[in-house]
Amino acid sequence: MTVKSYKKVFKQLKNKPAKMKKYIKHNAPLKREFGKGANRCRVCGSTKGMVTQYGINYCRRCFRLNAKKLGFKKYH
Numbered sequence: 001m002t003v004k005s006y007k008k009v010f011k012q013l014k015n016k017p018a019k020m021k022k023y024i025k026h027n028a029p030l031k032r033e034f035g036k037g038a039n040r041c042r043v044c045g046s047t048k049g050m051v052t053q054y055g056i057n058y059c060r061r062c063f064r065l066n067a068k069k070l071g072f073k074k075y076h
């Protein structure tokens, strides 16, 4: 599952520069330095359930799918 991106509309608005400018002004997300919106999953773009340990920046769902590839082992 992926997260909605405000850049998807750019394809429609590329021939209308004035509307594009206005759209960006009102819809671009704020730059966050801390808090929930500061980190995004590098695979799906989600901000929820982030694993930022060791700088991997995956959400918990993508981490679960890719943990073996990253070299993590499950100890019981």
Ligand SMILES: [Zn+2]
Residues within 6 Å of the ligand: 041, 042, 043, 044, 045, 046, 058, 059, 060, 061, 062, 063
């Ligand atoms: Zn993810």
